[in-house]
Amino acid sequence: MSDSGRTFLDVAIMEALPELQVVNKNILEEHLQSIGVETYDDLRFVTEADLMTVLRPVQARKLLSVWKQKYQTPENSSLSSVEASPTQLLSSLSVSPQSSSSTSSSSLGLDTQWEDNFEIPWSKFPEEVMDSLERGKRPGPKLRRQMVRIVVTEMMEKCPHVGYHSLVKQLQNRIENVRRTSTPKIRKRKHQADDSDHTDEIPLEERAAMQDTYGCIKWNVKFLPREETQESQHQKKEKLKEMFQQSDANPEEVKCLMKSTFYTQRQHVNQGKSIKSLREEWPFWFDELGMSVHFKELTGIDLKETFTRNLDLKGKRLLNYMTTVYVTKSNKFLQTYARLQRMRGQQSGCSDDVKEMVLLLLSYFDEKEESMFFHVEDTCLAEEVQLEQVPLTPAVIVCGQSCYSSTRYMLSLDRNLINTNISSFISALCLMFGSYFCFNIHYPSELASTLEFLQRCFFSINPEKGTKVENKNSKRRLNLNPRVLTLIQDLSDHEWR
Structure with a gap:
C-alpha cells in the first residue's frame, strides 16, 4: 500500500x-x-x-x-x-502578518477564501439523490454517505490540507449520532413494522441494523423456493402447529417442514412480529429441534453440535487457565471461584464443568449472573414465574437454588416463557444463545463480552466486521471486543507453557 x-x-x-x-x-x-x-x-x-x-x-x-x-x-x-481542521488552519493564517500569510498560503497551495466561495457540487450527486431531493424526500443513509464523500472530495480540491480522513469521519459520525436511539432493539422490534419513514423504497438489508444481520448468511430470503407457494407455506405452518400437540411427532418430518418454511419464518421475524405472536405461529421454532434447523439455515452453523465439539477441544483448557492462572490475579475472581466450588460440592462431569465455565466467564468479564440466569424454586410452575423481574433479553430460568443443583430450566424472551421444560444446562444455553440470532436480538451491553467470547470460541461465528452488541449511546463499538481478544491471547499463551 x-x-x-x-x-x-x-x-x-x-x-x-x-x-x-x-x-x-x-x-x-x-x-x-x-x-x-x-x-x-x-x-x-x-x-x-x-x-x-x-x-x-x-x-x-x-x-x-x-x-x-x-x-x-x-x-x-x-x-x-x-x-x-480547516477552521483552525484559516484562523492561524488570519492572525499572522500579511506577508507571512501570503507565503504560507502560497507554499501550501491554499485558497484562504475557499469556504466563502465554495459551492455544493450538485451535478456530481447520483441521480437517486437528486430524484429524492426533487420529490422532497430525504435520501437514505447510503446515499447521504455518498453525498458526504462527494462534498469532502470537492473541498479537498479547494483546500488539499483540509484533513480528509478526519473530516469525513466527523461528518459521518454526526449523521449516525443523530440517527441513533437509546431504545434497546428488543423493544424496538415490536414497533418496527410501523416505521413509515419511506422504508418502502429501501431494501430490507439496508434498513436492518448491523446487529441484526451480523453473523448471518441468509438473514433475508428474497424469494420462495421454486416448489413452494404462499398457500403451501401456510399449510406446512399449520401442519407444524398440529404436530407440536402430538407426543409422537416424527423428528425428521419436523426438520423437513421447518427447513422448507424457513422463508416464511424469516419474513415474519424481519417484519417485526412479536415473540408472543411468533411463538403461537411457530411453536417448534422455540424448541431445541426447530431452532437447530433455523439456526443452521440462518448462520450455516450447527448450533448444539458446534458448541459440544468446541467444548471438547477448548473447555478444559479454559477452565484450567481460569482456575490455575487467573485465580491468582484477581481477589474478586478468587472469591467467586470459592463460592462456586462450595455450591458445586462433590458433583463432577461434563455438564457441571460447563456450568462452572460459563459462571467463571461472567466473573472474568465482571458481568452479572442475573443478566443471564434467573433463579426460581425447583418446584416452580411456569405460571408462577415473576416475569416482570426477568430481563427483557433472552434469559435462562433456573429451577433450583443454583445451576449445579437444577435439573430443569426454562427460557424467557421479551419476558415471555417460550420453553418451559428444558432438561439440560447445555440445551438451555444453546437455546438462549441461538435466540439472539434467530429473533434479531442484540447482545445487551451487560453481557457483551461473555456472549461474544462464547460466540467466537464455542459457536465458531467470527465475522470480520460489525458487532452484535446493542448501541445504547454514541460510543463506537470495536469489531472485536478488546477484553475478548485479551482472553483469547492469554489462552493461546497458556497452551504453549
Whole structure:
C-alpha cells in the first residue's frame, strides 16, 4: 500500500511496531480512534493504561517510547495542528502578518477564501439523490454517505490540507449520532413494522441494523423456493402447529417442514412480529429441534453440535487457565471461584464443568449472573414465574437454588416463557444463545463480552466486521471486543507453557 493510501495511525503504529500482525494493528487503530485520537498531536496524550486492553505491556511501552521521540517535537505538533481542521488552519493564517500569510498560503497551495466561495457540487450527486431531493424526500443513509464523500472530495480540491480522513469521519459520525436511539432493539422490534419513514423504497438489508444481520448468511430470503407457494407455506405452518400437540411427532418430518418454511419464518421475524405472536405461529421454532434447523439455515452453523465439539477441544483448557492462572490475579475472581466450588460440592462431569465455565466467564468479564440466569424454586410452575423481574433479553430460568443443583430450566424472551421444560444446562444455553440470532436480538451491553467470547470460541461465528452488541449511546463499538481478544491471547499463551 502506498503512503498516500494509509492513515496517519497506520503509519504511526507500523513505524513503532513493524512486526505487529495486521489483525492486531487494525484492532489497535480502531481502539485509538474510539478513545479520541484524530491527529498526530493527539498521540502525546495516549498513556500506557489506554493500551493495556489491546497490547502487551512491553509492546505498549515500546510504542509510547517511539511516539514520544517522534511526535512531540514542535515541528510535528504544528504539522498535526494543520491537519486537525480547516477552521483552525484559516484562523492561524488570519492572525499572522500579511506577508507571512501570503507565503504560507502560497507554499501550501491554499485558497484562504475557499469556504466563502465554495459551492455544493450538485451535478456530481447520483441521480437517486437528486430524484429524492426533487420529490422532497430525504435520501437514505447510503446515499447521504455518498453525498458526504462527494462534498469532502470537492473541498479537498479547494483546500488539499483540509484533513480528509478526519473530516469525513466527523461528518459521518454526526449523521449516525443523530440517527441513533437509546431504545434497546428488543423493544424496538415490536414497533418496527410501523416505521413509515419511506422504508418502502429501501431494501430490507439496508434498513436492518448491523446487529441484526451480523453473523448471518441468509438473514433475508428474497424469494420462495421454486416448489413452494404462499398457500403451501401456510399449510406446512399449520401442519407444524398440529404436530407440536402430538407426543409422537416424527423428528425428521419436523426438520423437513421447518427447513422448507424457513422463508416464511424469516419474513415474519424481519417484519417485526412479536415473540408472543411468533411463538403461537411457530411453536417448534422455540424448541431445541426447530431452532437447530433455523439456526443452521440462518448462520450455516450447527448450533448444539458446534458448541459440544468446541467444548471438547477448548473447555478444559479454559477452565484450567481460569482456575490455575487467573485465580491468582484477581481477589474478586478468587472469591467467586470459592463460592462456586462450595455450591458445586462433590458433583463432577461434563455438564457441571460447563456450568462452572460459563459462571467463571461472567466473573472474568465482571458481568452479572442475573443478566443471564434467573433463579426460581425447583418446584416452580411456569405460571408462577415473576416475569416482570426477568430481563427483557433472552434469559435462562433456573429451577433450583443454583445451576449445579437444577435439573430443569426454562427460557424467557421479551419476558415471555417460550420453553418451559428444558432438561439440560447445555440445551438451555444453546437455546438462549441461538435466540439472539434467530429473533434479531442484540447482545445487551451487560453481557457483551461473555456472549461474544462464547460466540467466537464455542459457536465458531467470527465475522470480520460489525458487532452484535446493542448501541445504547454514541460510543463506537470495536469489531472485536478488546477484553475478548485479551482472553483469547492469554489462552493461546497458556497452551504453549
